[in-house]
Amino acid sequence: MIEFQLDRSSGVSTYLQLVHQVRQALRLGTLRPGDKLPTAREVVESLAINPNTVLKAYRELEREGLVAGKPGLGTFVERGLPGGTLADHTRLRRGLETWVRQAREAGLDEEDLRTLFGAVLADAAREGVA
Amino acid sequence: MRPPVLEATGLGVRYRRGWALRDCSLALPAGRVAALVGPNGAGKTTLMHAAVGLLAPARGSVVVRGQAAFVAQDKPLYETFTVAEMLTFGRRTNLRWDQPAALKRLAGLDIPLDRKVGRLSGGQQAQVALTIALARTPDLLVLDEPLANLDPVARHDVMRAIMAEVAEHGLSVLLSSHVVSDLEETCDWLVVLNGGRLQVSGDIEDLLAGHLVLTGPAELAGTLTGAGGSMGRVQVVAASRTARQVRMLVRGEPPLDPRWRARQPGLDELVMGYLRSPESVALPGLAQVGR
Numbered sequence: 013m014i015e016f017q018l019d020r021s022s023g024v025s026t027y028l029q030l031v032h033q034v035r036q037a038l039r040l041g042t043l044r045p046g047d048k049l050p051t052a053r054e055v056v057e058s059l060a061i062n063p064n065t066v067l068k069a070y071r072e073l074e075r076e077g078l079v080a081g082k083p084g085l086g087t088f089v090e091r092g093l094p095g096g097t098l099a100d101h102t103r104l105r106r107g108l109e110t111w112v113r114q115a116r117e118a119g120l121d122e123e124d125l126r127t128l129f130g131a132v133l134a135d136a137a138r139e140g141v142a
Numbered sequence: 143m144r145p146p147v148l149e150a151t152g153l154g155v156r157y158r159r160g161w162a163l164r165d166c167s168l169a170l171p172a173g174r175v176a177a178l179v180g181p182n183g184a185g186k187t188t189l190m191h192a193a194v195g196l197l198a199p200a201r202g203s204v205v206v207r208g209q210a211a212f213v214a215q216d217k218p219l220y221e222t223f224t225v226a227e228m229l230t231f232g233r234r235t236n237l238r239w240d241q242p243a244a245l246k247r248l249a250g251l252d253i254p255l256d257r258k259v260g261r262l263s264g265g266q267q268a269q270v271a272l273t274i275a276l277a278r279t280p281d282l283l284v285l286d287e288p289l290a291n292l293d294p295v296a297r298h299d300v301m302r303a304i305m306a307e308v309a310e311h312g313l314s315v316l317l318s319s320h321v322v323s324d325l326e327e328t329c330d331w332l333v334v335l336n337g338g339r340l341q342v343s344g345d346i347e348d349l350l351a352g353h354l355v356l357t358g359p360a361e362l363a364g365t366l367t368g369a370g371g372s373m374g375r376v377q378v379v380a381a382s383r384t385a386r387q388v389r390m391l392v393r394g395e396p397p398l399d400p401r402w403r404a405r406q407p408g409l410d411e412l413v414m415g416y417l418r419s420p421e422s423v424a425l426p427g428l429a430q431v432g433r
Binding site: 061 | 175301302303326327329
């Protein structure tokens with residue numbers, strides 16, 4: 013079962029944070045097809061948010077075909093998301109950690125790192141399209 | 143569509159010292175959590191009292207569809223009563239009363255029934271008051287500053303409890319607060335009162351999406367506000383300026399001039415913008431104008 017968290021300082025709307033966390037869990041395999049999402053009541057009881065926010069997030073996930081609501085039973089995961097296995101994630105994370113350490117040693121600050129990473133991502137996306 | 147749970151039409155309330163509420167017309171959709179905000183003396187408590195029938199309007203009317211339960215801000219409980227005695231009192235003074243649900247809530251919160259109310263913590267007192275209001279199985283729960291004087295943990299606990307009830311029973315809530323940030327995640331409808339007049343009533347998401355914060359060179363301000371100007375599609379809610387720069391909260395489409403920087407306001411910015419400009423209004427009747 014997924015446990016939602018809120019980052020109130022992120023500037024990302026609450027419903028999108030819930031959507032992202034489900035997608036993330038699907039990518040990591042911590043949520044699998046057939047798993048049940050917490051009910052709106054369970055979510056609002058832990059996060060103190062408006063129930064309509066939870067329903068909106070679940071509707072969005074439903075629209076993407078990732079989950080399906082079954083009347084009287086709850087909301088269930090329909091399919092996973094491709095995005096590498098847990099082992100892939102661990103391996104890539106180690107590589108990224110090394111990269112960050114080397115960049116810090118070279119004198120780059122956090123903003124430099126973000127800019128560089130963003131630029132590489134953007135370039136990769138352009139090459140992918142071309 | 144369920145009909146509005148609360149409807150006020152031309153509502154006016156007068157105290158000896160003058161009008162506390164004037165010409166107030168609004169409708170709260172059922173199943174919503176509505177935030178009632180405004181400075182001290184804006185008429186928030188007066189509107190709540192009129193809605194639950196604690197005072198009679200001098201003009202107009204206010205109707206609640208179904209049962210309303212009200213939790214007052216100050217001392218909603220008798221301090222010398224035990225929790226069990228408060229429940230007995232509630233049961234005897236209300237026709238609709240769900241005793242098992244009340245006992246289950248209190249047990250879940252570990253609040254002892256034999257404890258005197260005055261000996262409970264502030265958070266526990268708030269929970270007992272909420273339990274008594276919920277035991278009346280209301281369609282509309284009206285809470286006057288339910289989070290005032292509570293520490294952050296108790297505030298979160300009270301909000302969690304209210305949200306859970308909304309999720310479970312689909313009841314509607316009208317709650318007042320001074321602290322807009324407390325309402326950001328929990329409320330989906332906004333009502334702003336200022337000086338006894340209604341300034342804003344609307345769906346929070348629609349309100350935020352329908353407003354912009356514009357920042358730009360001071361000399362551009364006239365192009366937005368000038369009568370019959372090319373930028374006639376925006377309505378300026380509030381503006382603040384320095385020698386060179388102007389910042390405005392506006393309603394409507396983003397201007398085409400690239401020298402303006404535009405972004406969506408936060409809930410607190412929206413509320414402050416209106417409160418600082420009492421002549422600005424955003425009410426359902428006007429919402430169609432800009433579209």
